[in-house]
Structures are given as structure tokens and as C-alpha cells.
Amino acid sequence: xxTKTILITGGNDGIGRATAERLAARGAHLVLACRDDxxxxxxxxxxxxxxxxxxxxTLPLDLADLSSVRDAAQEFLAEHPKLDVLINxxxxxxxxxxxxxxxxxxxxxxxxxxxFLLTLNLLPxxxxxxxxxxxxxVSSALHKKGVLDFENLRGEKGSRNYxxxxxxxxxxxxxxxxxxxxxxxxxxxxxxxxxHPGVVGTRLANKKAGAxxxxxxxxxxxxxxxPEKGANTSVYLASxxxxxxxxxxxFDEHQCLRKPSSIARNEQLAxxxxxxxxxxxxxxxxxxxxxxx
Ligand SMILES: NC(=O)c1ccc[n+]([C@@H]2O[C@H](COP(=O)([O-])OP(=O)(O)OC[C@H]3O[C@@H](n4cnc5c(N)ncnc54)[C@H](OP(=O)(O)O)[C@@H]3O)[C@@H](O)[C@H]2O)c1
Numbered sequence: 700x701x702t703k704t705i706l707i708t709g710g711n712d713g714i715g716r717a718t719a720e721r722l723a724a725r726g727a728h729l730v731l732a733c734r735d736d737x738x739x740x741x742x743x744x745x746x747x748x749x750x751x752x753x754x755x756x757t758l759p760l761d762l763a764d765l766s767s768v769r770d771a772a773q774e775f776l777a778e779h780p781k782l783d784v785l786i787n788x789x790x791x792x793x794x795x796x797x798x799x800x801x802x803x804x805x806x807x808x809x810x811x812x813x814x815f816l817l818t819l820n821l822l823p824x825x826x827x828x829x830x831x832x833x834x835x836x837v838s839s840a841l842h843k844k845g846v847l848d849f850e851n852l853r854g855e856k857g858s859r860n861y862x863x864x865x866x867x868x869x870x871x872x873x874x875x876x877x878x879x880x881x882x883x884x885x886x887x888x889x890x891x892x893x894x895h896p897g898v899v900g901t902r903l904a905n906k907k908a909g910a911x912x913x914x915x916x917x918x919x920x921x922x923x924x925x926p927e928k929g930a931n932t933s934v935y936l937a938s939x940x941x942x943x944x945x946x947x948x949x950f951d952e953h954q955c956l957r958k959p960s961s962i963a964r965n966e967q968l969a970x971x972x973x974x975x976x977x978x979x980x981x982x983x984x985x986x987x988x989x990x991x992x
Pocket of ligand 1: 708709710711712713714715732733734735760761762763788789790791809837838839840895896897898899900901902903904906
């Protein structure tokens with residue numbers, strides 16, 4: 700992997716950090732795109748000490764702020780002619796209605812919309828050759844419980860009607876639909892796949908979730924997989940020659956192909972989500988991408 704440039708969102712914690720460490724150990728040039736750049740730099744330093752790979756950069760990226768996503772892409776494109784692998788890994792879980800800077804429901808905004816914009820803006824660097832450009836979206840088996848409610852993507856139905864786990868499942872369904880539509884639109888120029896990493900004992904549900912959810916999650920963690928194990932499928936999809944020509948597919952935590960839910964396979968819905976997302980991010984496309992997508 701020593702000639703590969705890999706950008707990973709949320710590479711400073713949990714599954715993302717474990718993924719970054721494993722890919723760094725294989726010699727890849729890593730870019731950790733994170734909202735807390737100090738934490739990201741500390742992580743880069745620790746990974747470099749552990750793996751001996753000093754080729755690790757950081758890139759400030761707040762997926763809850765579309766101008767930050769545009770700026771991050773612009774900064775990346777100015778410094779790097781090509782991107783071999785983009786791992787859209789970052790994610791948030793909350794059971795209280797919060798919104799992104801542009802007013803989208805936070806889980807939809809961070810887990811889907813921010814990554815949608817990041818991917819579109821990085822397409823010029825990704826489209827260098829189909830067999831070497833990969834986009835990997837970290838979804839979840841919980842996408843199977845997801846339904847897309849286009850009337851509530853900005854939290855229009857209010858806090859009292861907010862269901863955090865339903866909003867999380869919706870955002871993870873969006874990750875699968877995005878993967879399928881990206882493959883239909885750009886499958887001749889890159890490969891794209893999504894995955895469920897397993898149930899992994901990270902701090903995902905300790906950061907923004909309420910006290911009850913956070914306590915239950917903490918109690919459950921000893922029975923969950925380690926972040927290192929949770930990184931297995933992301934590392935496999937990023938590096939294995941076995942999946943060089945595989946695209947538009949959903950993998951489980953054992954690197955096995957699985958059928959996503961029937962809603963996730965609905966082409967009409969995927970197209971509708973793409974068109975909705977395209978309108979939502981239109982003002983934040985980097986120069987040159989307007990009119991291209
Ligand atoms: N853990 C599981 O059981 C599980 C199961 C299925 C799927 N997943 C998925 O796996 C992925 C990684 O989650 P994890 O379990 O490793 O959780 P985690 O340890 O909390 O890591 C999430 C990462 O996303 C980053 N992030 C959150 N909000 C962000 C924002 N606005 N902008 C940029 N980065 C942001 C976090 O940054 P900070 O460090 O600043 O918080 C962190 O680096 C997520 O997509 C999640 O949905 C996890």
C-alpha cells in the first residue's frame with residue numbers, strides 16, 4: 700500500500716482510528732480528516748510511533764458544516780493530485796434532535812450529507828483509474844430498520860417526535876443508497892462499496908446520547924467486538940486485490956457479501972436521495988464540480 704493515498708473521516712477514534720493504524724502499518728500515506736485537529740494530530744503522532752510510518756497528515760473537517768467540508772476538499776485537492784481510497788467512516792449517534800450548521804437533522808447531516816458532499820468534491824482526485832480508486836462507506840446493519848422521511852430531514856416534525864435510533868437507521872440506510880447510486884453514476888471510473896463493521900465497543904453512543912442510552916451502551920461494550928476487529932472489513936475493502944473489481948455491494952463484519960434491505964436496493968429511492976442531496980449541497984461544490992454531477 701506504500702504508493703496509496705487514503706483519506707479516512709473520523710480517523711482519530713474508534714473504528715476509524717483502528718482502520719488508520721492498520722493501513723499505516725502497511726505503509727499507506729494517510730490523511731486523517733477530523734473535526735478536532737489537535738486530537739487528530741495527536742493520533743497521527745501515536746500511529747506514527749506505533750507503526751513507524753510518518754506519512755500521516757491531518758485535515759480539519761467538520762461534517763456538520765458544509766463550508767468546512769468544501770474547504771477540506773479544496774485543501775486536499777490543492778495538495779494531492781490523486782486519492783486512491785476514500786473511507787467515509789465518521790459517524791454520530793444522538794437521541795436528542797440537533798441540527799447541522801445548515802439546519803439538517805444531525806445524524807442525516809453528518810453521517811450522509813457531509814460525506815455525500817465530500818465524495819463529490821473529491822471526485823477529480825478519485826477518478827484516475829477504476830481499478831485503483833475506491834470509495835468505502837461505513838454503514839450499519841441497522842440500515843435495515845431505516846426508512847427515509849423526506850419531510851423530516853431538517854427535523855421539521857420537532858423534538859417531541861424525534862426518535863434517535865430511527866434517525867440513525869435512516870442515516871445508515873442513506874449510506875447504502877448513496878453507495879448504490881454512486882456505483883450507478885460513477886461505476887466506470889471508481890469502485891464503491893459499503894459495510895457493517897459489527898457491533899463494536901467504541902464511544903459512539905457515549906458522546907451525544909442521553910444518560911440512559913450511554914449507560915446501556917457502556918454496560919454492553921464488554922460483549923462487543925474491539926475497534927481492531929471492527930476495522931477488518933474497512934481494511935479489506937481498502938486494500939484487498941480480491942475486491943478490485945467489486946462495486947456497489949454491501950459487506951458484513953466477516954468480509955462476506957450480504958444483501959442489503961429491499962428499501963436499500965430501491966433504485967428510485969436512491970435516485971431521489973441523490974437529487975435531494977445534490978440540491979442540499981449545491982452551494983458548497985468546489986469550483987469545477989458545478990454542472991459535472
Ligand atoms: N460502533 C458500532 O457498533 C458501529 C456499528 C455499526 C456502524 N458503525 C459506524 O462506524 C463508524 C465509526 O463509528 P465508531 O463506532 O468508531 O464511533 P466513534 O468512536 O465515536 O468514532 C466516530 C468518529 O466520527 C467522528 N465524527 C463525529 N461527528 C463528526 C463531525 N461532525 N465531523 C467529523 N467527524 C465527526 C468522531 O470524531 P470525534 O473523535 O471528534 O468524536 C470520531 O472520529 C460510524 O459511521 C458508525 O455509524 C459503528
